Amino acid sequence: MLNIHREICGYCGACVSVCPEGALELIDAWLSVDESLCIACGICTKACPLGALEVTDEE
């Protein structure tokens, strides 16, 4: 699953635009993931300039 490190996230939207499933969204400048859409492909983790996103095995 996708883990958002909120203490690192800069709420910039780079990850939102590269997500092929449209699973990410900025709501009130707060990054939100729609788990029903996220396929944990990890593309967003690469786009983040800060390293705030991580795909983990944890449920």
Place this chain on the structure above:
Amino acid sequence: MKSDYDILVIGGGPGGALAAWTAARSGCTVCLIEKRPAIGVPVRCAEGVGKELLREYMDPDPRWISADIRRARIVAPDGTAVELDERKAGAEVGYVLDRKIFDRELVWKASEAGADVFVKTRAVAPIIEEGVVKGATVEFCGERKDIRAKVTIAADGVESKFARWCGIDTTVPLREMMSCIQYLVTDIDIDPHSNDFYLGSDVAPEGYLWVFAKGERSANIGIGIPASKNRPEMRAKHYLNRFMKEHYPDGKIIECIFGGDPVCRPLPCTVSDGLMIIGDAARVVDPITGGGIGNAMYTGRLAAEIAARAISAGDTSKEALMPYDTEWRTSKMGKTLERNYKVKEFFITLNDEKLNDLARSIEGINFSDITVMGLLTEIIKRNPKMLIELKGLTNALK
């Protein structure tokens, strides 16, 4: 907040503001919504804009101009610096704005012209009836409400979702999403009239690092690298921090911003039945500089003009809105975007050695009456070794 408008604009950046301003002036009823609690903040931009571009829309005002830029310097990996003055550098010199004030001014103008403006209001879904976009469901201070409109203009920036909800794929390829971070640094020695661009695989692989003057002793210092170049141990922020340590170790960082910048080609189509897409959401960002303010304003104004015309003719179908798409593609902006995309694709193939060669070839050239083709010819004349490197580019630009 009314429930029916001629035009609904989603997003209060320069593109959205120009769309709302233009539409309101043409007599349309307009609603502009912005999801953030305030217009213009947080800034997610290096704030540079060409002087000519800006003057097409409004007279420069010292209240929102942080620096008047007269020179651009391009620094190659080996330190060779190519200096371009105002006459030669085109849109790379101009003004460094204070977007916090500038964006508010634009929205204020839209509001003065009659547009209804709502902040902290986000679109949560489009209203689509029989395949036609008829507005949006919005969330306004915790309450949901339908706003119907004859034309909806998606101006929701790089993280655009609205067009996607309407069935248009707006995904940016990873290698064409620039991963950016910028510091506003004070108490540093800079040339207050210069915008400097640093190139090289050690500084910013396949991207560039910028130092944009923001006054006498402060600057926007930032970096953009392709998202695909980010590594866990070496991300955009690591490159920038290393540059800061080497060049401005005593600078005080008083602001820190992040952002994505799409340097892909524009969307294949920027209209649909009842829908128009403008600015960063339409991916009309300059692929070389990553600059998008001027293009957002241009597409915003054009979209509103075409929308107003379509509304008064009683036809807001895709076909009726299509002149917007056709017109911007055939405009100077559209042609520049296509040319600069090819130039960008060429430049990312150059390694440091070739970049140094190129910079040394350009050094000292008299740039009077410069064109891209003229510059390439001059480089090849001075450094025939570059012929092979530049052949692909000259062919692409023919």
